[in-house]
Amino acid sequence: MPSCRFLLPFLSLLCLLIPAGAAGKPLKVVVLTDAAGLGDKGFNDVCWQGVQRARQDFGLSAQFVQSREQADYVANLSLAAQNADAVVSLGYLYVDALKQVAPQFSGAHFIHIEGDISAPNVASFDFRSEEGGFLAGLVAGLFTKAKKVGVVSGMDIPPVVAYVSGFQAGMKTAEKQRGEPLETIVTSVGSFNDPVKGKSLTRALIDQGADVIFRAAGNSGIGVLEAVKDTNGVYLVVEDLDLDAEIPGKVLTSTLKRMDVAVYGALQDLVQGNFHGGHRWLGAADGAVDITEMKYSRQLFKPDDLARIEKVRLLLKEGKLSIPKRYAEVASFKPPEL
């Protein structure tokens, strides 16, 4: 109550003392997400799966905090570092804040997904999203009957740019294979948390004649999913998480970015006492990037095309392909012989 504000210093001292006694035994993990939060059926949910598995296997306690505004990133990281043994921050937007906070809490352990942070107490992971995008582009390009596909991206941050560049390279490969020109229309929502705009952009792409949509849009992707669900003859390729069963037969495939494996592994290291900081790139060669087995959509493809997709998966696993991760590199990309 406002009239009590005069007692502020006294009361806040009291409040400091109360929670101090309640320190639990299990290792405590706090997961920080951006404004999109959990339930995005994508990036944040994948990472949370890794935390959940670690919670079951190692008896951790885990909580998540969704930051409603960018101004809160430093405050929320600090708070989490004070209250938890391990802090997991999700997403490129946290990079600047984490660079400030990590050195202040040398005793805490940070696990960060997407972004290069070099501090001894931070284990950060980046993923070769372009490899997933490449597979997605190949699938979409081999499939499209309208010879036109659409891309709905969230923000043009590096991981998303890698996804889209890889996708374009995949389309180029399919183009060469089919021997006819294919068109890719790229649109950007400008936010990872605007499903309504995601939906309207997807509608616009469908109106333009695209019959396959690739999304890399975080929570905005929920709108993309809905728009595709509502329209006959339009198919979807999903990013980050296996959503093939979400609309069986209409989701051609999902790219898999195993951020859950990275988070789980880092938590396992921490529990076993050999946490090590540093930055790592994970890709198809590490088993961290792939696409699904296309359980519901296999019958829509010619056996030859399925074999080509398999071949590319193998080539990526063996590390034999170098996929562009920036728009400028797409033009000079040489599609492999399939």
Next chain:
Amino acid sequence: MNLPKTLQSVEKASTTLLSLLPPLAVGVFICVFLALLSGAQPFDIIITIWNGAWGSWNSALTTLTKVTPLLLTGLAVALAYQANLLNIGCEGQLTLGALSAASFAVLAAPLPGLVLAPLALLVGAVAGGLWALPPIWLRQRRGVHEVISTLLLNYLAIYLADYLVLGPLGDGTAMGRTPEIPAEAAFSPLFQFGAQSVSVAPLAALVLSFTAQIWLSKTFWGYEVMATGSNIAAARAAGIAVDRWQRRIFVLSGALAGLAGAFEVLAVHHRFYRAFSPGYGFDGITAAFLVKTVPGWLWLSSLLLAGLRAADKWLQLVVGISPNTILVIQAVLLLAVACQWKLPERWRKGVAP
């Protein structure tokens, strides 16, 4: 010394505070009820909000940081309302003020910091003021209600800023942000704890709100403005230049919102980025009307709203409920105040005239 007048203003101030208490109590009661419905312990929620707002250095610094923009946008709304105008456009004015201040600080980087910071603040205020010009012109010349025009101009401002920051004013990355302002232009921390700090900005905002209060209640010009606000026809009949005052106050209101954005850039973020304001412009309306648009009491409502905003992460950590609960609480509080619940007549005797 005009004793009766001074007494009157003191009495008025205390009634503002007292008239706030019943609606706040009703608001808290409704929130407790909502908490029970959602299966949480109401007492837990209240304690958690308190802890999240003031329970630790982390919380207190977060709260204090959020006070500045709320106080200034609150002041912008309150001042305009004193002149019988409603400025719903603080969000856009703040956004453009922030972008202008950040871009100016980047472009004028060679200037010494001592000059650069005040100039950047000024540029932010001017940008906000300019953005308030079209609505007041439309209102006075074309009869377009300022609520409509300021509200719509918010979207124009936000997308204009998006365009500029992704293009000519951006830092070249795809992040949609300006380069960082030079370190000399940034406010130095007044108090620091870990990676968090608070600058002199909240104090500056506080001084501004008190200055506005004194100007309104103690000066001749302030009296003319208040007269405009309380009865336009009477003010006009008394020979007060109503239109001119409304113009000035409205531009000043926009400038204050722009200044809020400039402070955010110089004191907190050190750059402008897309989706800059997390609703500070709209919360300014709540801040102003929680204290019946009396500038002198704005510190109270701003502290309350800033505390609620700071506490959202604690609600997730401790109680495990959505941070958006805070938005519900804010809305309930404002509605309760708007309903003007009062104490029964016999309890109020001797308190209010």
